[in-house]
Amino acid sequence: MATQQTRSLARFMMAPSVVLLLVWMVVPLALTLWFSFQQYNPLNPMRDGFVGLSNYALFYSNPAFLQSILNTLVLVVSVLLITVIGGILLALLIDQPMWGQGIVRILVISPFFVMPPVAALVWKNMIMHPQYGVFADIARFFGAQPIDWFGQHPMTAIIIIVAWQWLPFATLILLTSLQSLDGEQKEAAEMDGAGFISRFIYLTLPHMSRAITVVILIQTIFLLSVYAEILVTTNGGPGYASTNLPFLVYQKALLEFKIGQASAGGVIAVILANIVAFFAMRAVGKNLDK
Amino acid sequence: MARAVTTQHKTIATVAAWIVALLIFFPILYTIITSFKSEQEAIQGFNLIPSGTFESYAEVQAQSGYFKFFLNSVLLSVGSTILALLVAIPAAWSMAFSPTKRTKDILMWMLSTKMMPAVAVLFPIYLIFRNLGLLDSRIGLMVMLMLINLPIVVWMLYTYFREIPGEILEAARMDGASLWNEIIYVLTPMAVPGIASTMLLNIILAWNEAFWTIRLTTTDAAPLTAFISSFSSPQGLFWAKLSAASTLAIAPILIMGWFSQKQLVRGLTFGAVK
Numbered sequence: 010m011a012t013q014q015t016r017s018l019a020r021f022m023m024a025p026s027v028v029l030l031l032v033w034m035v036v037p038l039a040l041t042l043w044f045s046f047q048q049y050n051p052l053n054p055m056r057d058g059f060v061g062l063s064n065y066a067l068f069y070s071n072p073a074f075l076q077s078i079l080n081t082l083v084l085v086v087s088v089l090l091i092t093v094i095g096g097i098l099l100a101l102l103i104d105q106p107m108w109g110q111g112i113v114r115i116l117v118i119s120p121f122f123v124m125p126p127v128a129a130l131v132w133k134n135m136i137m138h139p140q141y142g143v144f145a146d147i148a149r150f151f152g153a154q155p156i157d158w159f160g161q162h163p164m165t166a167i168i169i170i171v172a173w174q175w176l177p178f179a180t181l182i183l184l185t186s187l188q189s190l191d192g193e194q195k196e197a198a199e200m201d202g203a204g205f206i207s208r209f210i211y212l213t214l215p216h217m218s219r220a221i222t223v224v225i226l227i228q229t230i231f232l233l234s235v236y237a238e239i240l241v242t243t244n245g246g247p248g249y250a251s252t253n254l255p256f257l258v259y260q261k262a263l264l265e266f267k268i269g270q271a272s273a274g275g276v277i278a279v280i281l282a283n284i285v286a287f288f289a290m291r292a293v294g295k296n297l298d299k
Numbered sequence: 300m301a302r303a304v305t306t307q308h309k310t311i312a313t314v315a316a317w318i319v320a321l322l323i324f325f326p327i328l329y330t331i332i333t334s335f336k337s338e339q340e341a342i343q344g345f346n347l348i349p350s351g352t353f354e355s356y357a358e359v360q361a362q363s364g365y366f367k368f369f370l371n372s373v374l375l376s377v378g379s380t381i382l383a384l385l386v387a388i389p390a391a392w393s394m395a396f397s398p399t400k401r402t403k404d405i406l407m408w409m410l411s412t413k414m415m416p417a418v419a420v421l422f423p424i425y426l427i428f429r430n431l432g433l434l435d436s437r438i439g440l441m442v443m444l445m446l447i448n449l450p451i452v453v454w455m456l457y458t459y460f461r462e463i464p465g466e467i468l469e470a471a472r473m474d475g476a477s478l479w480n481e482i483i484y485v486l487t488p489m490a491v492p493g494i495a496s497t498m499l500l501n502i503i504l505a506w507n508e509a510f511w512t513i514r515l516t517t518t519d520a521a522p523l524t525a526f527i528s529s530f531s532s533p534q535g536l537f538w539a540k541l542s543a544a545s546t547l548a549i550a551p552i553l554i555m556g557w558f559s560q561k562q563l564v565r566g567l568t569f570g571a572v573k
Contacts, residue, residue: 018478019397022389026453027405029386033446034412037420037427044422099319105312115557116320119327122556124507126527127545131330134541141538143329146345176323178567185564186572223568234416237509241528255418262422263514275419286414 038279045272064269068261068277071270073249077257081281084168084253085232089225091172096179096224097217101209103180104187114184121177125237132170133159133242163243163251170238175231179224186220187213229285233278254278327549334542341538355543362540363526365547372522372548374437375512376505379444380498383452386445388494391456392486396465406457409450417447417510428515437520440512444505451504452497455566459493496562499555503563506552523548 048060068074103113120128136143137158145155158166190213198208236255239245245252245260252260258278262271321328333341334356335349359365394402424443425434433439463486471485509524516525527548530541556563564572 016397016399019393019399022393023405025386026390026409026449029446030409030412030449034415037423038415040423040426041420102312102316102319105316106309107313107316108309109313109317113316113320114560116324118556118560119324119553121563122503122507122553123327123549124524124527124552125509126513126524127548128326130527130530130541131326131545134538135329135333136326141342143345173323173326181560182564182568182572185561220568220572223572227567230414234418234510236418237513237524237528240513255416258418259421259514263425268422271422275416275421278416278419282414282416282419286411 041272041275041279043272044268045276047269047272049268050266060269064273065276068270068273073252073257074274076249077252077254080164080249080251081233081253081255083164084171084235085229087168088172088175088232089228091168092175092179092228093221093224095172095176096183097221099176099180100183100187101213103184114181118177118181120173121175121181123174125174126241128174129170129238129241132166132173137166159243160247163247167235167238167242167251170242171232171235174238175228178228182220182224183217186217190216226285226288230282233282233285254281327553330542330545332542333538334546336539336542338537338539341542355537355539356547359540359544359547363529363544365526365544368521368523368526369547371437371520372506372524375440375444375520375522376502378437378441379448379505380452380501382441382445383449383501384456384494384498387449387452387456391453391460392482394453394457395460395463396468406454409453413447413450421514424511425514434515435517435520440515440520440522443511443515444508447508447511448501448504451566452501455497455500455562456490456493458565459497460490462493463489496559497566499559500562500566503552503556503559 045064046059046061047064048058099117103110103117107113123131134142139145139155139157139160142155144158148155156162194212195208198212203211234255235253236259239251239253239256243251245256249257254274255278258271258274261267261274329347332347332349335351335353336346337350337352337354340346340350394406428434428439431439467485467489468481471481476485506522507524509528512522512524513528516522527544530544
């Protein structure tokens with residue numbers, strides 16, 4: 010059907026999107042790569058120049074670097090575990106017949122729409138504050154000593170906040186998938202005498218596998234770049250205890266003006282994201298064919 | 300044969316689900332409640348019944364000019380979404396109705412740009428914005444938000460447009476409709492629901508974007524994300540005012556979000572889960 014004319018028209022219509030995204034992807038990345046081999050300090054332009062791989066060496070020898078990689082991975086893996094397992098359980102629960110299902114859904118999905126700085130501030134001050142927070146009130150009620158969450162367990166605190174933001178997303182996607190499960194299949198399995206557990210393992214879980222994959226991949230993209238939650242609560246501290254890779258790069262670039270090192274960190278972040286993206290693309294690509 | 304559901308089963312499920320749902324919603328609920336307390340009440344320990352004062356809301360506006368930030372959030376999220384739609388609709392239209400062998404690759408590539416960590420390009424973007432005089436400008440940030448959401452907009456529109464039967468377009472063409480008429484009278488009415496859903500989801504995403512909106516603004520273009528982040532400094536620690544500011548920042552998008560649950564699933568899973 011496609012004539013030469015419609016084909017060139019199609020190209021013309023696609024051009025703005027493609028060109029914009031191409032520029033958006035190539036120009037800043039090329040600059041970052043270039044800066045990563047340079048000594049560059051906006052406050053001290055006398056010492057600029059090509060320095061080879063030494064920015065990478067400096068970034069690597071910085072004790073904060075390994076800590077930040079570790080924190081990034083701990084954050085991603087913990088939040089994934091909590092949200093996927095919690096999401097499956099919650100989806101199974103909400104899928105049961107009940108009164109007020111619509112309102113339950115709305116209540117559960119709500120945290121996803123709360124902007125990250127608000128989520129972080131609310132948890133920091135209203136819930137986890139060692140003196141005025143609800144957790145402290147509860148601890149005192151039971152005669153226990155309130156916990157200084159951000160001083161003593163900064164990563165745990167951030168994991169709880171981020172998991173609270175993403176649990177709704179996992180639940181909503183998994184619930185949508187669960188509700189598309191064929192009712193007849195379920196009934197057949199029940200009539201064959203399959204119990205709840207075996208129905209879950211042999212029927213429900215395989216049916217949800219695609220949704221689970223999508224949840225893991227999409228959350229990983231966003232979790233690799235958690236930023237505002239750390240900025241608002243701990244500012245990466247105490248020390249580097251809750252600094253992840255994005256936060257370290259931000260500190261180097263805009264607080265210490267070590268542009269070369271920050272860019273080297275940025276390149277590492279891109280490599281990390283690409284490893285994840287490689288798997289993400291394959292999974293999403295497969296789903297496209299169906 | 301309908302499955303027999305005992306009342307007992309339903310009661311247990313209802314109670315369990317409501318308890319869990321209220322626990323998850325609690326931080327939001329408690330913030331709303333605290334926003335109607337006085338500052339003294341707010342730090343006097345756990346209390347679910349506020350005195351019902353509006354003074355925190357008045358003070359948030361009086362001290363920090365809340366509505367300026369609110370207006371910026373509206374302008375940025377709606378503006379960037381409209382920009383993205385203008386660029387994405389032709390692209391998604393051509394991909395859905397005249398796909399080529401490379402269409403899928405282009406879509407995948409677009410998605411891959413979404414995976415670039417923002418922080419990796421923070422400094423180059425900062426430099427470019429500074430040299431172009433775009434720091435703290437609404438236009439600059441609007442373009443930025445348009446770019447980061449463009450892949451999702453193209454994808455969402457594509458999955459919606461693909462469901463419009465191509466035969467209808469061919470029939471219109473046979474009847475001698477020009478391309479322009481085809482777009483205006485045939486395609487647009489069928490595409491409106493999809494475009495509206497895409498718009499809704501992207502306003503939500505742009506409203507809540509909290510990296511570029513914080514880093515590339517100072518005062519003039521600062522939206523609510525930047526406004527709220529400024530409360531993390533010590534002098535901002537007034538519980539009732541913080542709660543009022545938070546409630547104001549999330550209320551509009553929370554309500555929009557409730558209406559867009561289905562679009563959210565579809566948009567954020569790139570059509571893989573419907």
